[in-house]
Amino acid sequence: MKVLLTIAAASLLAASFATPALAQGAGAATYKAKCQMCHGADGQPTAAGKSMKALPLNSPELKKASTASLIASVTNGKNKMPAYAGKLTDAQIKEVVEYTRTLQ
């Protein structure tokens, strides 16, 4: 038990040093690592995102889209949007889509 607690404490400590974004949850860290290069830190598409026709995440279309349909787009891809099935777990995809809601 003591060993487990020590491991838990050590990994918590390591995680908090490794990614300050962790304070906002795992979704934020995934977004930063995998999505930001196209969708921008604040949800406004970067030049790369724009060239592939990514909408701002706060566009009316995406605001009214259901979370389930956005999860489906991230899982299966959509036009130039890459598919993340097999690269992220279902739980990670859900977390990162929930994080994109905070950018709307």
Ligand code: HEC
């Ligand atoms: C290589 C660039 C690129 C990366 C990386 C990328 N996206 Fe996208 N994303 C796009 C483009 C382009 C679209 C627009 C697709 C369309 O509607 O034609 C899009 C669309 C979306 C949409 C809207 C889907 C819909 O149903 O209209 C969401 C939500 C989204 N991306 C989330 C993410 C998340 C979360 C990640 C990281 C896990 C991510 N994207 C990574 C390019 C990217």
